[in-house]
Structures are given as C-alpha cells and as structure tokens.
Amino acid sequence: MNGRAIFLLASLGMVLGMLPFVANDYVLSVATLFLFFAYAGQAWNILMGFAGQLSLGHSVYLGLGAYAAAALHYHFGIGPWAGLWLSMTLCAALGAIIGALAFRYSVSGVHFTLLTIAVAEFMRIGFDHFTWIGGSAGLFLKVSQRNQIDLLNLRGTPAMFYYVILALAAAAFALSTWLLLRRPGYYWQAIRENEDAAQALGINIFRWKMLAIIISASMTSLGGVFLAFYYNNLFPEQVFHISRSIEIILGPIIGGMGTLFGPVLGAALLALLADGATEVLAATGWEIPGLKQLIYGIALFVVMTLLPHGVWPELARKLKVSK
Amino acid sequence: MTPLLEARQVSKAFRGLRAVSNVSLSVETNTISALIGPNGAGKTTLFNLISGAAALDDGKILFRGNRIDGLRPDQLCELGIARTFQIVKPFSGLTVLDNVIVGALKGHPRLSDARRQADAILEHLGLGAKRDLPASVLTLPDRKRLEVARAIATQPKLLLLDEALAGLRPIECEPMIEFLREINRRDGVTILLIEHVMRAVMTLAQAVVVLHQGEVIASGAPEQIVRERAVLECYLGTGVEI
Numbered sequence: 001m002n003g004r005a006i007f008l009l010a011s012l013g014m015v016l017g018m019l020p021f022v023a024n025d026y027v028l029s030v031a032t033l034f035l036f037f038a039y040a041g042q043a044w045n046i047l048m049g050f051a052g053q054l055s056l057g058h059s060v061y062l063g064l065g066a067y068a069a070a071a072l073h074y075h076f077g078i079g080p081w082a083g084l085w086l087s088m089t090l091c092a093a094l095g096a097i098i099g100a101l102a103f104r105y106s107v108s109g110v111h112f113t114l115l116t117i118a119v120a121e122f123m124r125i126g127f128d129h130f131t132w133i134g135g136s137a138g139l140f141l142k143v144s145q146r147n148q149i150d151l152l153n154l155r156g157t158p159a160m161f162y163y164v165i166l167a168l169a170a171a172a173f174a175l176s177t178w179l180l181l182r183r184p185g186y187y188w189q190a191i192r193e194n195e196d197a198a199q200a201l202g203i204n205i206f207r208w209k210m211l212a213i214i215i216s217a218s219m220t221s222l223g224g225v226f227l228a229f230y231y232n233n234l235f236p237e238q239v240f241h242i243s244r245s246i247e248i249i250l251g252p253i254i255g256g257m258g259t260l261f262g263p264v265l266g267a268a269l270l271a272l273l274a275d276g277a278t279e280v281l282a283a284t285g286w287e288i289p290g291l292k293q294l295i296y297g298i299a300l301f302v303v304m305t306l307l308p309h310g311v312w313p314e315l316a317r318k319l320k321v322s323k
Numbered sequence: 324m325t326p327l328l329e330a331r332q333v334s335k336a337f338r339g340l341r342a343v344s345n346v347s348l349s350v351e352t353n354t355i356s357a358l359i360g361p362n363g364a365g366k367t368t369l370f371n372l373i374s375g376a377a378a379l380d381d382g383k384i385l386f387r388g389n390r391i392d393g394l395r396p397d398q399l400c401e402l403g404i405a406r407t408f409q410i411v412k413p414f415s416g417l418t419v420l421d422n423v424i425v426g427a428l429k430g431h432p433r434l435s436d437a438r439r440q441a442d443a444i445l446e447h448l449g450l451g452a453k454r455d456l457p458a459s460v461l462t463l464p465d466r467k468r469l470e471v472a473r474a475i476a477t478q479p480k481l482l483l484l485d486e487a488l489a490g491l492r493p494i495e496c497e498p499m500i501e502f503l504r505e506i507n508r509r510d511g512v513t514i515l516l517i518e519h520v521m522r523a524v525m526t527l528a529q530a531v532v533v534l535h536q537g538e539v540i541a542s543g544a545p546e547q548i549v550r551e552r553a554v555l556e557c558y559l560g561t562g563v564e565i
Binding site: 181182189192193194198201202205258 | 401
C-alpha cells in the first residue's frame with residue numbers, strides 16, 4: 001500500500017468518524033447500511049475475490065449468526081458480546097461443513113455455487129418452522145429507550161450503531177489487508193488463478209480453501225449479529241433470502257472483486273445511487289416500489305459492460321493508488 | 324547409491340490405450356537427464372505420473388528410495404519435486420513477480436525474503452524488467468521462462484521440465500540452457516527434462532531415455548542414443564546431423 005492509499009484511507013476514516021456530528025438520523029441510517037454492506041462485502045470478497053470460490057448463499061451465515069445471538073438474548077438474556085461467539089462458532093462450523101463437502105469431493109465452479117444456494121434455502125425453510133425462535137412469524141427483540149446508550153447489550157442511539165458498524169467495517173478492511181499482503185493472500189490468489197499450478201507449487205488447495213470459507217463465514221456471522229440488534233426483528237424470509245446474498249455481493253462486484261477498496265467503494269456507490277434516487281423521486285412526489293432493485297440491476301449492468309473488473313481498479317489507476 | 328528418482332514398471336492407460344507401458348527409469352542425483360520421443364510417446368503422461376498430477380495403474384515410483392506414487396503434487400513439492408507445464412499455466416491476474424513469490428513462499432515464510440529470492444530468480448532468467456507486468460501480457464517464450472522461474476523458486480531437489488525450451492528461438496535457448504546448467508552445478512538441482520530441441524538435449528543431458536508408444540526403447544548416454552537404430556527409425560530419422 002503506497003502513501004496515496006494511506007492518505008485516502010485516513011481522509012475516509014476522518015469523514016466517516018465525524019459523520020454523526022453533522023448528519024441527521026436519516027443520513028446516518030443510510031450510512032449505517034452502507035457500512036454494513038461494506039463489511040459483509042469484505043467478508044464475501046475473501047472467499048470469492050481472493051480465493052475465487054463463488055458463494056451465492058452468504059445470507060446463510062448472516063441469518064444463522066443473527067438468529068444465534070438473538071435467540072440467546074431473547075431466551076436467556078445473554079448479551080450480544082457473549083452471543084457473537086456462538087454465532088461465529090456455528091457459522092465457522094457450517095462454512096467448514098460446506099467447504100469439506102465441496103472441496104474434498106471436488107464440487108467446484110458452478111456446482112459449489114449451487115451448493116451454497118441450496119444450503120441457504122434449506123436453512124430458510126428450516127428456520128421458518130423453528131418455532132422456538134418464532135418460525136416464520138419472526139423473532140422480535142425488546143426495543144428499549146433509544147436515547148440511552150447501553151453498549152454492553154448493544155442497545156442505544158443510531159450513532160452508537162453507526163460507530164459499531166464503522167468499527168466492524170474498519171476491522172474487516174484491516175484484516176483483509178493483512179491477509180491479502182501475506183502468504184494467505186498469495187496462496188488464495190494462486191488457487192483462484194490456476195489450481196493445478198498452485199498445487200504444483202506446494203499449496204495444499206483443500207486446506208487454504210477451507211481457511212477462506214471459515215474466515216469468510218465467521219466474519220459474515222458478525223454482520224448478522226449486528227443486523228439482529230440493529231433492526232430488533234428477524235424473519236427467515238428476509239435474512240436467509242437469496243436476495244440478501246445478492247445484496248452482499250453487489251458491492252464487491254461493482255467496486256472490484258479481489259481488491260481491498262472495491263467492497264467499500266461498491267457499497268458506497270450503491271447506497272448513494274439507490275437511496276439518493278429514492279429520495280429525489282420521493283421529494284418530487286414519485287414513489288416507485290422496487291426502485292432500489294432496479295437501480296442495483298442497472299448499476300450492475302453498466303459496470304459489467306464498461307468496467308468488468310469493477311470501478312476501483314480503474315479509479316486506482318487514475319488516482320495512482322495501489323489496488 | 325540409490326537414485327534420486329526411480330520408476331519401476333510404471334503403467335498408465337486411458338480407456339484401454341496404453342499411454343505408458345511398463346516403464347522403468349532412474350535418475351541419478353545431481354544429473355541432468357532427458358526424456359525424448361515422438362509426439363504421443365507418453366512423455367507428458369509419465370511426467371504427470373511422477374509429479375502426482377495423474378494416478379498410475381501399475382508400478383512404483385520412488386524418490387530417494389521412498390514410495391511417492393499416490394501423493395498429491397503439493398506433497399511432492401514439499402519433498403522437493405517441482406515441475407513446469409508444457410501448456411503453461413501462469414497466474415494471469417498476478418504480476419510476474421507475484422507469480423514467482425507464490426513459489427518462493429514455500430521456503431521463505433516472510434514475504435520480504437520471498438520477494439528478494441523471486442527478484443533474484445527473475446533477474447537471472449532475464450525477466451527482471453517485466454517483473455511488475457501482469458503475467459497475462461507476457462509472450463509465450465516469457466511465459467515458458469516464468470514457468471521455470473516459479474518452479475525454481477520452490478527450491479526443488481528434482482526439477483521436471485516439460486518442454487521448457489519449445490517455442491524459444493535458438494538465441495533465446497542459449498541463456499536458458501546456461502541457466503539450467505548453472506542451477507544444476509551450483510545448487511545441485513537434479514533435472515529431468517522432456518525436450519524436442521535435440522541440440523539442448525545433447526549439450527545438457529548426461530543420460531537420455533527414449534520413449535515410443537509408451538515404452539522405453541533405448542536409454543543411455545546421448546552420444547550412444549543418437550546411434551541406436553530404433554531411435555533413428557522412430558524419432559530422429561536417419562541421416563540427421565547433430
């Protein structure tokens with residue numbers, strides 16, 4: 001990472017750190033969602049962008065992570081900081097099972113992708129009938145006073161949630177950077193580019209793919225914990241749905257898969273485009289249902305056509321910043 | 324002394340076609356040996372069997388006296404066997420330097436050490452000026468060099484080269500031959516190469532094995548091989564001057 005990149009990162013951090021002091025609640029909620037997708041995109045990017053394994057079922061880690069921590073809180077009053085360990089453990093285990101099945105038995109490419117979708121759908125339907133945590137009727141956490149900050153139980157103001165997800169997104173960025181610029185990053189990219197050649201150079205393909213899916217899954221699960229306590233309600237139909245998986249991956253695809261800034265930039269662009277357009281239209285008296293999805297689709301189409309590697313690699317070249 | 328590499332009655336068939344049939348050969352430590360023969364003789368298949376890329380039907384392969392058949396390519400690399408691919412397999416999205424670093428990381432856990440070693444190898448192979456280019460833009464001769472650079476970076480004891488010189492012009496062959504001879508002498512890397520460039524085989528190899536239709540039809544010193552009637556008939560042709 002060169003000087004310009006660090007300067008860019010520092011300015012971004014400064015702006016995001018100051019935001020709650022100048023922004024209203026609406027802007028803050030958009031920014032919170034942007035950071036959430038930057039975080040989840042970063043987690044997905046480790047598996048796909050670095051290691052080249054396309055998962056279209058990352059909602060499963062989001063959902064399982066969310067439900068595990070929320071259920072502990074709902075039934076036993078256990079706080080999210082304790083609950084997140086269960087979430088991470090469960091999701092790491094689920095990722096390991098999917099990985100072991102796929103990578104051991106050479107389920108690769110599109111078949112791996114189908115497996116990830118199948119597991120997510122299976123979980124969605126399973127949780128619909130899991131009445132202990134609400135089933136399809138949903139699980140609701142008690143909403144307490146929003147003006148009192150209780151960081152221990154993750155209850156508090158929008159600004160608190162904003163800073164929590166900002167910290168998570170920053171940590172995910174740091175972890176991704178650390179991984180990418182060391183042995184794991186090199187080995188994952190080698191596997192992504194050519195498995196035969198990677199294996200011939202001494203890389204244990206199975207072990208490194210397993211590491212990628214376990215890290216990616218447990219990171220995503222933390223996003224789920226955040227989601228549960230931010231929204232205070234969970235429905236299997238939403239949190240496990242494939243459209244949630246798609247939302248997670250749009251950011252990195254548009255921003256630039258396999259890059260560090262890509263997931264952040266992509267999430268920011270999507271948040272600006274979708275919410276900006278919705279706002280502008282609403283102000284002029286237009287309400288179009290499904291507009292967000294339409295904009296996502298158009299953005300994806302335009303970027304794939306003009307910049308197949310995403311916006312960031314091109315932008316980085318212009319700014320003379322390392323990718 | 325046990326040979327570094329030994330194949331004993333190795334066979335491999337593809338749907339009934341005997342690609343490699345009852346092949347035995349041995350490669351002595353610190354030598355350069357060549358595997359030659361017409362197209363379809365089973366040379367690359369034999370390489371795939373040795374390097375773990377394909378499973379053999381019958382026979383044994385030993386490295387320093389230990390069975391290695393059944394091991395995966397990454398395990399063989401750990402033991403000190405590296406290979407290049409005839410159809411080059413660069414990591415296209417990575418830079419030339421990063422390609423070699425991937426190999427160098429095996430012996431150098433620290434990235435800075437791996438980078439230093441990779442840089443030195445690239446310099447040596449004449450790829451130094453292209454280190455920051457993506458591997459996808461390299462010409463075929465450069466890709467061939469990159470294959471060798473990456474394999475060497477794993478610091479192998481035995482290097483299997485599958486037509487590393489094919490496609491190189493004579494003037495480009497010379498530095499590569501020199502490089503191979505040097506890593507053999509200086510670093511003690513044993514080399515087994517598949518090659519059609521007979522001039523390279525004659526100058527480099529101390530021992531030659533000739534395959535034809537999956538079987539060994541001759542083996543021995545290069546000067547001796549080029550006089551064998553069977554070799555002349557099936558591969559070199561009669562009346563060649565080497």
